[in-house]
Amino acid sequence: MSDPLTIIGSYISPYVRKVLVFLEMKGVEYRIDPIPPFVGNEAFSQLSPLRRIPVMCDGELLLNDSSVICQYLEDKHPQVSLYPVDIADRARARWLEEYADVALGEAIAGKLFYQLGIKPNLFGEKTNDAIVQQAREVDLPAALDYLETQLPAEGFIFGELSIADISIASFFRMAGFVRYTIDAERWPRCAGLVARTLALPAFAKLATFEDRALRTPVPEQRAVLKAINAPLTDATCGGAPPRRGVIAID
Amino acid sequence: MSDPLTIIGSYISPYVRKVLVFLEMKGVEYRIDPIPPFVGNEAFSQLSPLRRIPVMCDGELLLNDSSVICQYLEDKHPQVSLYPVDIADRARARWLEEYADVALGEAIAGKLFYQLGIKPNLFGEKTNDAIVQQAREVDLPAALDYLETQLPAEGFIFGELSIADISIASFFRMAGFVRYTIDAERWPRCAGLVARTLALPAFAKLATFEDRALRTPVPEQRAVLKAINAPLTDATCGGAPPRRGVIAID
Numbered sequence: 001m002s003d004p005l006t007i008i009g010s011y012i013s014p015y016v017r018k019v020l021v022f023l024e025m026k027g028v029e030y031r032i033d034p035i036p037p038f039v040g041n042e043a044f045s046q047l048s049p050l051r052r053i054p055v056m057c058d059g060e061l062l063l064n065d066s067s068v069i070c071q072y073l074e075d076k077h078p079q080v081s082l083y084p085v086d087i088a089d090r091a092r093a094r095w096l097e098e099y100a101d102v103a104l105g106e107a108i109a110g111k112l113f114y115q116l117g118i119k120p121n122l123f124g125e126k127t128n129d130a131i132v133q134q135a136r137e138v139d140l141p142a143a144l145d146y147l148e149t150q151l152p153a154e155g156f157i158f159g160e161l162s163i164a165d166i167s168i169a170s171f172f173r174m175a176g177f178v179r180y181t182i183d184a185e186r187w188p189r190c191a192g193l194v195a196r197t198l199a200l201p202a203f204a205k206l207a208t209f210e211d212r213a214l215r216t217p218v219p220e221q222r223a224v225l226k227a228i229n230a231p232l233t234d235a236t237c238g239g240a241p242p243r244r245g246v247i248a249i250d
Numbered sequence: 251m252s253d254p255l256t257i258i259g260s261y262i263s264p265y266v267r268k269v270l271v272f273l274e275m276k277g278v279e280y281r282i283d284p285i286p287p288f289v290g291n292e293a294f295s296q297l298s299p300l301r302r303i304p305v306m307c308d309g310e311l312l313l314n315d316s317s318v319i320c321q322y323l324e325d326k327h328p329q330v331s332l333y334p335v336d337i338a339d340r341a342r343a344r345w346l347e348e349y350a351d352v353a354l355g356e357a358i359a360g361k362l363f364y365q366l367g368i369k370p371n372l373f374g375e376k377t378n379d380a381i382v383q384q385a386r387e388v389d390l391p392a393a394l395d396y397l398e399t400q401l402p403a404e405g406f407i408f409g410e411l412s413i414a415d416i417s418i419a420s421f422f423r424m425a426g427f428v429r430y431t432i433d434a435e436r437w438p439r440c441a442g443l444v445a446r447t448l449a450l451p452a453f454a455k456l457a458t459f460e461d462r463a464l465r466t467p468v469p470e471q472r473a474v475l476k477a478i479n480a481p482l483t484d485a486t487c488g489g490a491p492p493r494r495g496v497i498a499i500d
Contacts, residue, residue, distance in 0.1 A: 049396050050352055061338045065348045067317075072341035088311045091322035098315045102300055146299050 004029045006233055008044075009053030010036055011213040011225075012177070014109060014170040015066040015101070016054040017206060021166050022070050024202035026077045031233040034225060036122065036218050067097060070163055082166065084158040096150060096157065096164035103143045104171035108180075111135035116178040122218070136180070144187040151189040161200070169197035173207075177214060254279045256483055258294075259303030260286055261463040261475075262427070264359060264420040265316040265351070266304045267456060271416050272320050274452035276327045281483040284475060286372070286468050317347060320413055332416065334408040346400060346407065346414035353396075354421035357389035358430075366428040372468070386430070394437045401439040411450070419447035423457075427464060 005023070009016035011034055023030045035044070035053065048055050048064050056063045056072070063069050074083055084090045112135045119125040147168065151157055156165045172182060172194045184191035197203065209230045216224045226232050255273070257280055259266035273280045285294070285303065298305050298314050306313045306322070313319050324333055334340045362385045369375040397418065401407055406415045422432060422444045434441035447453065459480045466474045476482050 049349060058338075061341065063341055064345055068341055068344045068348055071344060072337065075337045075340060087322065087325045088308075090325060091311065091313050091318055094318045094321060095314055098318055099299060 003059075004031050006031050006033060006057040008033045008035060008047065008055040008057075010034055011206065011210045011230075012036075012174070013053050014105070014167075014174045015052070017170040017173060017203075017210075018066050018097075018163075018167055019054050019056065019069050019073070020206055021170070021200075021202045022073045022082060022163075024205060025082060025161075026073060026080045028073065028077055031231050033233040033235070034213065034221060034230070036221075067094075067101065070097075074163075082161065082163050084160070084162055086158075089158045093158055093162045093164040096147075097167040099143075099146070100164075100167040100171055103139070103146075104168070107135045107139035107143060108171045108175045111139065112180060113174050113178050140175075140180070144182065144190050147190050148187050151193050153189055153192070156196070157193070161197070165193060165197045169194050169203065173198055173203070173210070177210075253309075254281050256281050256283060256307040258283045258285060258297065258305040258307075260284055261456065261460045261480075262424070263303050264355070264417075264424045265302070267420040267423060267453075267460075268316050268347075268413075268417055269304050269306065269319050269323070270456055271420070271450075271452045272323045272332060272413075274455060275332060275411075276323060276330045278323065278327055281481050283483040283485070284463065284471060284480070286471075317344075317351065320347075324413075332411065332413050334410070334412055336408075339408045343408055343412045343414040346397075347417040349393075349396070350414075350417040350421055353389070353393045354418070357385045357393060358421045358425045361385035361389065362430060363424050363428050390425075390430070394432065394440050397440050398437050401443050403439055403442070406446070407443070411447070415443060415447045419444050419453065423448055423453065423460070427460075 005028060007016065007019060007023075007030055009019075009032070011017075011020075011032075020030075020032070022028075045051055047062065050064065052064065054064075054066055054069060056069045058072075058076075063072060070082070074081065084093050111131050115127045115129075115132050115135075120127055151168075156162065158164065168190075172180075175181070182191040182194060198207075208228065209225060212224055212228060212230075213221055222232060255278060257266065257269060257273070259269075259282070261267075261270075261282075261284055270280075270282070272278075295301055297312065300314065302314065304316055304319060306319045308322075308326075311322075313322060320332070324331065334343050361381050365377045365379075365382050365385075370377055401418075406412065408414065418440075422430075425431070432441040432444060448457075458478065459475060462474055462478060462480075463471055472482060
């Protein structure tokens with residue numbers, strides 16, 4: 001019996017969340033090494049040349065990049081398919097995933113959450129309010145305006161749930177960590193799709209671990225997550241030096 | 251008979267080159283709207299929400315992102331497959347493509363070529379020598395050190411030619427535009443793989459158009475490319491205001 005697939009990465013990361021939702025939906029057994037986001041030592045660089053999370057280890061295969069990992073999981077475990085069957089829809093789903101990774105990644109992970117969550121709580125630095133304002137008033141409205149033209153009024157984007165819905169919802173889940181919610185009057189399709197997707201059992205299961213990870217000081221996270229039955233690795237593969245902060249916004 | 255597939259993007263871009271090599275290798279008829287790189291007006295933003303090239307139009311389908319477009323072309327035209335059959339190899343090929351897009355994209359397109367080609371020649375601005383030095387002495391050596399551990403001494407990375415070889419070679423072709431060549435004594439595998447890949451007929455055919463595009467002032471490019479039988483669109487889909495410069499380094 002081989003070791004279960006391992007994911008190195010934080011429960012807080014939207015890129016990690018996409019992959020964990022894939023694993024949950026596909027029923028693949030896995031373990032997580034829950035390293036904090038935005039940190040990572042030299043050993044981590046060896047595992048992740050672009051210094052990104054998640055990293056996946058499946059037997060001999062070490063793999064980086066959430067989009068590449070999700071497509072690998074689809075190829076290897078095609079049951080509960082999470083890519084549309086139609087070739088053009090499949091391409092559009094991958095494009096919406098890329099758009100979310102870049103546009104929502106920069107606005108939500110790189111600006112909003114980094115400024116309001118990581119800097120004050122993990123690094124003890126001051127929030128740059130101008131960057132927060134840019135994300136809230138320029139970047140996110142532009143992204144939501146575009147997405148509103150791409151999303152359906154009901155159901156999922158391509159009928160069945162796909163990588164596109166999962167990606168978009170994963171980023172807005174992170175936005176919720178710093179109390180950003182989509183204005184449902186201005187962007188009803190975006191608000192509806194994110195709410196429907198986050199209500200799925202896979203997202204709800206992960207939310208328990210995410211909420212605890214957010215509110216637990218980094219050095220205590222493994223013990224606390226273990227106590228609530230998060231599927232942790234025993235070894236720490238990409239461990240960063242422990243830091244004192246908690247990431248939650250109170 | 252429907253219109254042929256259209257690519258909006260410059261012959262100079264490594265992201266466009268990946269897609270054009272795919273089309274050439276797969277024998278798919280196409281037309282190109284050869285807009286200059288690093289520019290693009292408001293109409294272009296409508297076609298490309300992240301303001302990137304290439305953009306693909308295939309019938310009703312408008313698609314962005316070179317990785318997404320290449321995978322779409324593979325799905326729609328699986329003959330002359332350019333992704334490995336083995337699931338783990340296919341994942342590793344996609345990862346190497348992503349690594350090239352990010353690490354080589356930043357070092358070669360974002361730093362080296364932008365500073366030495368675009369800024370002085372297209373924008374009439376001064377090269378930042380410190381950024382060039384950073385790319386040459388830090389970023390590219392780091393990327394080549396990593397790639398040297400991933401590439402074979404002979405042949406292509408996964409036996410048959412794949413997206414991984416095409417991506418890596420596409421970026422180093424751009425590096426060649428500003429006279430950067432891989433030190434074959436220090437990184438023999440990288441130098442060998444890039445040379446073997448760039449020698450393929452698809453790359454050689456495109457090189458003719460690339461060389462002319464580099465040495466022709468932007469307002470004259472369409473006429474000059476047409477005269478040497480580049481497969482141009484009649485309409486300009488993502489046209490940017492003409493500029494005076496030529497991009498070539500003399």
